[in-house]
Amino acid sequence: MTALSVSTSSATALRADALVIGVAKGPKGLVVAAGAEAVAEAFEGKLTDLLATLGATGAEGETTKLPAPAGVKAGFVLAVGLGDAAEDGFDGEALRRAAGVAARTLAGAKKAGLLLPAESAEEAEAVALGGLLGAYDFTAYRTTEGGKEPVGELTVLTGRKGSKEIKAAVERATVLGEEMNRARDLVNTPPNDLNPKSFAAIAQAVGKEHGLKVEVLDEKALTKGGFGGILGVGNGSTNPPRLVKVAYTHPKATGTLAFVGKGITYDSGGISLKPAGHNETMKCDMAGAAAVFAAVVAASRLGLAVNVTGWLALAENMPSGSATRPGDVLRMYGGKTVEVLNTDAEGRLVLADAIVRAGEENPDTIVDVATLTGAMVLALGDRTFGVMSSSDEFRDRLHEIAGRAGEQSWPMPLPAELRKTMDSPVADIANMGNRMGGGLVAGLFLKEFVADGIEWAHLDIAGPAFHESAPYGYTPKGGTGSAVRTLVQLAVETAG
Ligand code: BES
Ligand code: MN
Ligand code: ZN
Numbered sequence: 001m002t003a004l005s006v007s008t009s010s011a012t013a014l015r016a017d018a019l020v021i022g023v024a025k026g027p028k029g030l031v032v033a034a035g036a037e038a039v040a041e042a043f044e045g046k047l048t049d050l051l052a053t054l055g056a057t058g059a060e061g062e063t064t065k066l067p068a069p070a071g072v073k074a075g076f077v078l079a080v081g082l083g084d085a086a087e088d089g090f091d092g093e094a095l096r097r098a099a100g101v102a103a104r105t106l107a108g109a110k111k112a113g114l115l116l117p118a119e120s121a122e123e124a125e126a127v128a129l130g131g132l133l134g135a136y137d138f139t140a141y142r143t144t145e146g147g148k149e150p151v152g153e154l155t156v157l158t159g160r161k162g163s164k165e166i167k168a169a170v171e172r173a174t175v176l177g178e179e180m181n182r183a184r185d186l187v188n189t190p191p192n193d194l195n196p197k198s199f200a201a202i203a204q205a206v207g208k209e210h211g212l213k214v215e216v217l218d219e220k221a222l223t224k225g226g227f228g229g230i231l232g233v234g235n236g237s238t239n240p241p242r243l244v245k246v247a248y249t250h251p252k253a254t255g256t257l258a259f260v261g262k263g264i265t266y267d268s269g270g271i272s273l274k275p276a277g278h279n280e281t282m283k284c285d286m287a288g289a290a291a292v293f294a295a296v297v298a299a300s301r302l303g304l305a306v307n308v309t310g311w312l313a314l315a316e317n318m319p320s321g322s323a324t325r326p327g328d329v330l331r332m333y334g335g336k337t338v339e340v341l342n343t344d345a346e347g348r349l350v351l352a353d354a355i356v357r358a359g360e361e362n363p364d365t366i367v368d369v370a371t372l373t374g375a376m377v378l379a380l381g382d383r384t385f386g387v388m389s390s391s392d393e394f395r396d397r398l399h400e401i402a403g404r405a406g407e408q409s410w411p412m413p414l415p416a417e418l419r420k421t422m423d424s425p426v427a428d429i430a431n432m433g434n435r436m437g438g439g440l441v442a443g444l445f446l447k448e449f450v451a452d453g454i455e456w457a458h459l460d461i462a463g464p465a466f467h468e469s470a471p472y473g474y475t476p477k478g479g480t481g482s483a484v485r486t487l488v489q490l491a492v493e494t495a496g
Helices: 037-042 047-053 092-105 121-134 164-188 196-209 219-225 228-234 282-302 347-359 374-380 392-405 416-422 438-447 484-495
Strands: 003-007 018-026 029-032 063-067 076-084 111-114 153-157 213-217 242-248 256-267 307-317 329-331 337-339 365-370 385-389 409-411 455-460
Touching: 003 121, 003 164, 018 037, 018 092, 029 047, 047 063, 063 092, 076 092, 092 111, 092 121, 111 121, 121 153, 121 164, 164 196, 164 282, 164 484, 196 213, 196 242, 196 256, 196 282, 196 307, 213 219, 219 228, 219 242, 228 307, 228 329, 228 347, 242 282, 242 347, 256 282, 256 347, 256 484, 282 307, 282 365, 282 484, 307 347, 347 365, 347 438, 365 484, 374 385, 374 438, 385 392, 385 438, 392 409, 392 455, 392 484, 416 438, 438 455
Parallel strands: 003 153, 018 076, 018 111, 111 153, 256 307, 256 365, 365 455, 385 409
Antiparallel strands: 018 029, 063 076, 213 242, 242 307, 329 337, 385 455
């Protein structure tokens, strides 16, 4: 794991493999960003020309290596593009992405100094977070020699001597980055190793380490409690399901948040089996539960004055002689009945049980997070999650909170007329309705299970949870840590 530190010592004196500086596209060509002054001086006024000669333009994602000039102790200088230069500085996302690209480029190095703009706490937090996220790599299953390890140590260099705010900002970034990376690890762990039982065991061990109260309902307890949704999805697998409660409490808290995560450790579709081409990435179907767990741990590490309870609805969706059939009726936790028309619409079944259970404890707010529908990916693409809620106000607020946290989201409606497309002749509701607007239909299904008087929102992260194409900015291939920052930001703003 990459270590993150902050230092006000002189950049030229830093003993490291590399110094990272920022460059941007100015109106008259490449400009060197703030923070790199000492390095520019060591190049005796030739830095901009040198970079231009090497073809650098300052474009976002661009990297250019230069040998270190005399007087600089580091081995080489890495210039990373920030995109268009703006008069009022760079926004957080530009800094996070540039730091991320730099950290990824520096895989294999032992130590690097980040000389990107870091005068304000906001800037320092962005640089630190981008660096930690960009350095991430999932190496646990690689045995071949010669594979590069993530950069060992990243030092954020700032001119603000003795600033408490900068130190606190880098500490916040460390928690957020490490917890997003925890969620990524959980998502990337192959489903033959991450199953409901092993996920629950991780939650218990990590929860203990961070002062959380963790309770696990195993298949016996779930049967006794009448959790028909979670059991119905899990009963086709030799890996039995679990419902995990992870509670963080603060003595001065005035509000309580409940986060509910879809934790399908593998989604084969069940008897409504997914065809090849649709199942290769379905280990990512527990990304909601991973985000929820990581967010609760982060709330605890940050000591936020708010109570946060996470509910992880864990099951493996497999076909077998004991699997739920299309046509079966499940009796959900709390008593509602559901006709299962498609066993591949399993996420809403495990979430329904967990949402009812979460509601029994009377939280002010429930936010569920799920890789719920392919329809949401079709609607919003693979970098934006959908936000739905029974309250337009809360939906819009969460969308804004996500934006402040640096995540792309979009408010989606819950059109009432779609509810009747889930009418069932035999049960209270079917688990499938209109294919058109399928993401909204899924949202309307979940809404049926939210107790009156509780504020509720649903985040469909099916698009951004798992990144399949080339890495960009601080986003690697595979698990991304989607929704962690949004949940933590909601907790921060609830704590006040
Ligand atoms: N886990 C999938 C949704 C998904 C699709 C996540 C692509 C990530 C990427 C979910 O369980 C599912 O299969 N949904 C079905 C629902 C349908 C049968 C009503 C879907 O979206 O096709
Ligand atoms: Mn499915
Ligand atoms: Zn699924």
